């Protein structure tokens with residue numbers, strides 16, 4: 001059986017900027033319900049909300065192993081994408097695939113935007129799109145590939161040369177880029193808090209309540225979930241635990257956790273902000289797959305996220321994070337030499353769920369058991385869409401959203417360790433070798 005120690009945690013996510021929040025009680029005793037959801041990230045929160053709408057008379061139990069916003073949903077870079085970026089040459093034969101993914105992204109973006117408006121969630125939502133940029137000569141071709149894709153899919157965008165990027169962002173580092181007009185930036189931990197604290201009345205959220213039994217071994221119906229202090233007998237379980245579904249026996253060889261890290265500066269002074277460009281906040285995504293993600297946040301901090309590694313699905317220890325700090329620092333000083341004296345306030349790491357062929361999961365492995373997850377680096381909008389669709393699917397509904405989720409390709413098999421470590425090491429080495437000035 002698992003214990004609390006199997007769910008790595010620290011205090012370094014975006015939640016660190018927010019007033020302390022008292023987590024909901026953990027789950028205790030003997031419970032009986034129609035519905036239980038395992039995992040309260042964007043996917044589980046969206047799933048719970050939609051289930052509650054569809055079944056106003058049912059009680060829905062939502063369990064999280066940690067306090068909310070302490071896993072990937074509260075630790076990401078806060079890009080709520082409407083249009084995914086697919087690296088490499090544009091392939092017209094993939095038109096339907098690109099369109100399907102973007103329908104899902106947009107569905108998630110619209111659902112989040114609606115909830116934020118309805119519940120007045122303060123989360124620094126800024127819906128002005130993002131910049132996809134390149135700094136290194138070897139990646140310049142990606143601008144052409146990306147623009148070809150945007151044009152064919154009629155996605156509104158503007159191509160920018162170095163001087164226009166400098167004028168907007170205040171860095172001369174990028175040679176070329178594209179502003180994609182759709183998409184939002186957000187403070188992810190505030191958004192998670194806001195969503196968790198505005199759940200419908202028939203949802204009970206229990207935090208620090210890990211499910212610890214192997215759901216692959218569960219036989220019979222209804223299903224019993226065990227947490228350290230509770231047994232929950234339920235007719236339907238929806239697992240939205242991202243890559244950690246494999247800890248409870250699901251998708252074991254199909255998804256792994258990739259650990260990313262980044263750093264934030266302190267708030268910049270007025271003078272320091274004036275040394276930047278005309279935009280008051282922005283986000284840059286690299287057109288190189290291993291490139292840095294850089295943001296100027298609404299409260300005037302610069303944030304750089306540029307490392308990825310396999311750490312057994314765990315956060316980085318403080319010691320390793322300190323080593324990664326140098327890498328963040330170099331990327332920051334390259335881009336903002338005028339701010340060389342500005343210190344970082346803190347660094348953080350987070351773990352995203354990655355499948356080998358970057359597909360997503362939307363499954364009903366046995367009666368009463370459902371699973372969705374695996375959104376790689378873009379689960380804010382996609383997780384919201386898949387979570388919503390899963391609530392509908394498990395309730396017997398039909399919709400375009402469900403069909404789009406069901407059309408996800410089958411995940412490719414991932415070898416066990418130590419073969420896995422070698423494979424990941426080799427893949428990352430190839431990526432890092434070519435990243436150049438984009439890292």
Ligand SMILES: Cc1cc2nc3c(=O)[nH]c(=O)nc-3n(C[C@H](O)[C@H](O)[C@H](O)COP(=O)(O)OP(=O)(O)OC[C@H]3O[C@@H](n4cnc5c(N)ncnc54)[C@H](O)[C@@H]3O)c2cc1C
Nearest residue numbers: 039041042043065071073076077078079211350378379380
């Ligand atoms: C550093 C970083 C940057 C990223 N940047 C972006 C970005 O800018 N935009 C974007 O769209 N995506 C980004 N991502 C990816 C995005 O964060 C994820 O795809 C998304 O959060 C997935 O949401 P989720 O709800 O499926 O999973 P999670 O957020 O991982 O939530 C799963 C929840 O399940 C809980 N859980 C696990 N096991 C159990 C159990 N046994 N019992 C109970 N609960 C359990 C966990 O505690 C967790 O809270 C980034 C990820 C990282 C790490």
